[in-house]
Structures are given as structure tokens and as C-alpha cells.
């Protein structure tokens with residue numbers, strides 16, 4: 205027993221980690237009403253994505269405000285085929301992952317040459333450009349998006365095949381928990397691999413890393429692909445959960461910012477930072493959203509989610525909603541003044 | 555000449571109107587300590603950047619171990635057997651000394667455990683054992699130079715390029731650093747050493763090349779080069795001796 209109780213997982217005692225997992229497993233059995241379950245599902249989903257983002261943004265130091273692209277690829281791939289041809293997501297998820305890797309390569313190769321702020325800006329403009337394209341692309345529902353045909357049969361086999369559950373949130377909850385645990389596990393495991401040394405070296409000093417034989421573009425790409433694959437799986441889950449896909453809630457800057465924000469607020473480059481960030485941000489914004497509709501909400505970006513269009517409204521003196529600009533500002537302020545996030549703050553109190 | 559470890563031919567590099575490297579030709583033999591001296595702005599660091607692949611030459615070739623490496627990236631040149639330190643040191647500030655050196659060792663080893671072992675030897679070699687768990691940013695300038703040497707040595711190079719080892723280091727630490735460079739050579743590594751301090755280079759180098767305004771003005775044994783009229787006029791005369 206002491207072998208267990210003395211072990212730590214990145215500073216957190218192993219027993220506490222196990223208790224945490226047990227609590228998450230028990231949660232929906234204790235809180236049986238839909239609202240807390242919904243909030244926790246979103247928390248786990250964004251926790252998984254914040255953790256995945258952190259592999260690229262935290263470990264490798266490549267701050268991307270464009271992960272909505274990979275989230276959207278997951279949601280749109282399964283959504284498009286189900287809505288149009290009733291093809292089960294079980295058959296289309298591999299395609300989503302392939303598209304995700306392809307997008308990571310096409311986006312990563314040219315932008316990884318850019319340093320610092322230029323990389324961040326490129327990621328923003330790419331996600332915004334894709335947002336605008338998808339918002340005008342009739343085949344995928346344009347700005348309205350894709351409405352899922354609801355699978356109404358009551359039988360379990362049919363439900364599993366369609367990956368839709370309407371009687372209970374439990375299957376969704378445990379799928380989200382699975383994604384979350386898997387993402388944290390991958391992030392934890394990487395720390396013991398040569399890859400983690402390569403990524404941190406790239407983050408700390410790219411030229412020094414190169415001088416030690418590290419192919420920086422290759423390993424940035426590896427980090428992006430791992431990160432993108434997990435985010436795409438989350439996008440698939442999201443589509444199956446809400447059964448309605450729109451560009452603003454998937455490929456938007458606001459979703460991209462939120463994924464990054466969770467990791468940055470919690471503590472960038474650490475294992476538990478993004479987890480902490482998700483458990484702070486998501487319940488908070490979700491409760492606020494339910495109290496005052498229109499506030500920033502995970503997965504439910506309100507209004508027009510294009511940065512360019514927002515700026516246009518702003519310049520015209522119109523009343524576009526300024527979620528994006530506010531979010532962006534907070535991200536920059538934290539990055540500037542509290543780079544270690546809440547976790548770094550707690551550690552200093554310790 | 556053809557059995558030289560490093561063979562540099564007609565290496566030329568211009569930055570706008572400045573010629574930072576002008577038809578530089580030289581070679582380094584196996585096991586040699588080769589010194590590069592010259593006033594500030596002579597093109598010494600540029601030469602290192604060209605050899606290690608951080609800059610592309612306008613003209614000229616670099617042959618290493620019989621293989622033309624002129625087109626390779628810096629990381630590929632490291633895996634070919636060339637390692638370097640930087641004049642303005644670049645330790646990984648938020649990684650420990652050990653993690654810094656493990657990162658270098660991973661260039662040649664498969665797993666982290668094996669790399670840690672290799673890193674241990676290199677940390678010992680440069681005398682940073684008691685700083686093993688300190689962060690890169692917590693080190694003094696001299697310790698940072700040692701860390702960079704350990705990290706570069708961990709990649710198991712055949713040729714190590716040291717840019718201003720004693721630059722910015724306090725006087726009492728200099729003999730230790732000279733001693734260290736000799737030990738690196740005894741470890742089987744050839745060295746290309748940029749050094750401002752003439753006394754250090756006289757003591758250390760087998761051969762020396764003198765650069766000014768990107769051009770090679772003299773080459774030979776340290777005692778010969780230090781007697782060369784251009785060297786005296788441009789370098790020793792200006793208070794560097």
C-alpha cells in the first residue's frame with residue numbers, strides 16, 4: 205500500500221489521482237439530473253482538449269489559436285456522412301482522423317517556420333478562413349450547419365450503431381470520461397519519452413535544439429498530430445452528443461481560444477494545469493451562460509464567430525458581440541503576467 | 555589534405571554589403587585543436603554558423619569526414635558528428651542541467667535511461683555534478699559555458715566547435731576551462747575553437763587561423779601566427795595581448 209501512497213503523478217499523490225478518477229466515475233450515479241451531468245460532460249470534453257492542446261502549446265511551446273479546425277474536422281466528418289447517408293460514425297471516424305492528420309501536415313509545415321507571435325497569428329487566420337469557407341459551403345449546411353437525423357429506435361444495438369443515446373446521458377458521460385482519461389494518460393506518458401525532451405528543447409531554444417540533432421519541424425509536427433488526433437476524437441464525440449453542428453460552435457476562433465485558454469489559465473506545460481483550467485472555466489462559463497444567456501459558453505459560441513467579421517462590426521461601431529476580443533485579451537494578459545497559470549500560483553502558495 | 559576531418563573550401567558569405575566570410579579555405583585534422591582568432595566582427599561566429607548549418611554560404615563547400623555536408627540542416631550535421639556551443643550561451647533555462655544534457659545524449663541513444671547514463675558522464679567531465687538538478691537559468695556564465703560543452707559532448711561528436719569559451723567568464727575560472735578543453739580532446743574529439751584571449755589560444759591550439767573582415771590573413775602554429783605582421787598590427791597591437 206505504501207508503494208501506492210508514496211507515489212506521485214506530477215506532484216499529485218497517486219491515491220488522490222485514484223480518488224479523483226473514482227469520484228468522476230461515481231458522479232453521474234450520484235448527480236442524476238441532466239444539468240450537472242451536462243456540465244461535467246463539457247468539462248471532461250474541454251479538459252481532454254486543453255490537455256491535448258498543451259502537448260503542442262505547453263510542451264513544445266507552439267501556441268495555436270486554431271484547434272477549432274481539428275475539432276471541426278471530427279464533428280463535420282461524422283456529421284456529414286450520418287446526416288446525408290446515415291453512415292454510422294463507426295465507419296467514418298477513421299476518415300476523420302486521416303483528414304485531421306492531413307490538415308495538421310498541410311497547416312503545420314508552412315506555419316512551423318514562423319516564430320512566436322507570427323505563428324499564433326497564422327493559426328488564428330487559418331481557423332478563421334476555414335470558418336468563413338465552411339459558413340458559405342452549401343454542401344455542409346453553410347452557416348446553419350448540419351442537423352442530425354435523430355435515431356429514435358429504443359434498442360441498444362441500434363443506439364450503439366448510430367452512437368446516439370436519448371434515454372440517458374450516461375453513455376455520453378462515460379465516453380467523455382474515457383476521452384479525458386486517455387488524453388491525460390497520453391500527456392503523462394509523453395513526459396517519460398525522448399519526445400518530451402525534444403519538445404521542451406524546441407520550446408526553450410530552437411537553435412540550441414537543432415544544434416543537438418533535433419529535427420525541429422518534424423517533432424513540432426509530431427506534437428501537432430498527437431494533439432490534433434485527440435481534438436478530432438473530441439469533435440466526433442461532440443457531434444454525437446449535441447446532434448447539431450454549426451461552424452460557430454466548432455471551427456470558430458472562440459472555440460480555439462477556449463481550448464487554449466483552459467490550458468493557459470490552468471498552467472501551461474504542466475500535466476495538471478489544463479485539467480485544473482477546465483474544471484474552473486467550463487462550469488463557471490456554463491453556469492453564467494445559464495444565468496445570463498449570451499455569455500461565453502463552451503461549445504456554444506454565440507453570434508458571429510469570425511474574428512474578421514467581429515472586427516468589422518467593431519469598426520463600424522455596430523454591436524457585434526465582443527466575446528472573442530475579450531477572450532483574446534484575457535489570454536494575452538495571463539500569458540504576459542501569470543505565465544504559470546493557476547497551478548503556478550498555487551505552487552507558490554505551497 | 556583529403557584525409558582531414560573537416561575540409562572547408564572557398565567559403566563565402568555576404569550580409570548586404572558586409573563580407574562576413576570571404577573565400578575562407580582551411581582544414582582540421584583528426585585529433586587537432588584548431589584555433590580561430592581575429593578582432594570583433596572578423597567573421598569567426600559566421601564561420602561557425604556556416605559550418606554548423608545555421609547559415610547558408612553564398613559559395614563554397616564544407617566536407618566533413620569525406621562527405622559533402624554543405625546542403626544539410628543543422629540537426630543533420632549534428633548527427634553527422636558536428637557539435638557546437640554558442641557565443642551567447644543558449645542553455646534550456648527551464649530544464650535542469652541533467653535534462654539539458656540528456657537532450658543532447660538522445661541524439662545518439664534510443665531511450666531516456668541510457669541517455670541519462672551518458673549525460674552523467676558528460677556532467678562529470680565538465681565538473682557540474684553538484685549542479686545536476688539546478689535549472690539552466692540558475693547557473694553562472696561560466697557554468698552555462700560548461701553546461702553547453704557537456705550538452706554538445708553528449709551528442710558524441712567527432713568535431714566540437716567552441717565559440718568564445720572564456721568570453722564573459724571571470725579570470726579565476728579560465729585555467730579550469732582550458733583544462734576542460736584539453737580533456738575533451740583526450741576524449742577523442744577534434745576541436746575548432748574561437749578565442750579572444752591570445753594567451754589561452756597560444757596555450758591550447760595546435761594550429762591557428764587569423765581572420766579579419768572575413769578573410770584569412772594567416773595560418774600556422776600559434777607562435778608563428780602571433781609574429782605575423784598583420785596580426786600584430788590588427789590584433790596584438792590593439793591591446794589584446
Ligand SMILES: Nc1ncnc2c1ncn2[C@@H]1O[C@H](COP(=O)(O)OP(=O)(O)O)[C@@H](O)[C@H]1O
Nearest residue numbers: 569572574592593594595596597598599600601
Ligand atoms: N545575421 C547577420 N546579419 C547581418 N550581418 C551580420 C549577421 N551576422 C554577422 N553579421 C556581420 O558579419 C560580420 C562578422 O560577424 P561575426 O561573424 O559575428 O564576427 P566575430 O564573431 O568574428 O566577432 C560583422 O560585420 C557582423 O556585423
Ligand SMILES: [Mg+2]
Nearest residue numbers: 598599600641
Ligand atoms: Mg563572434
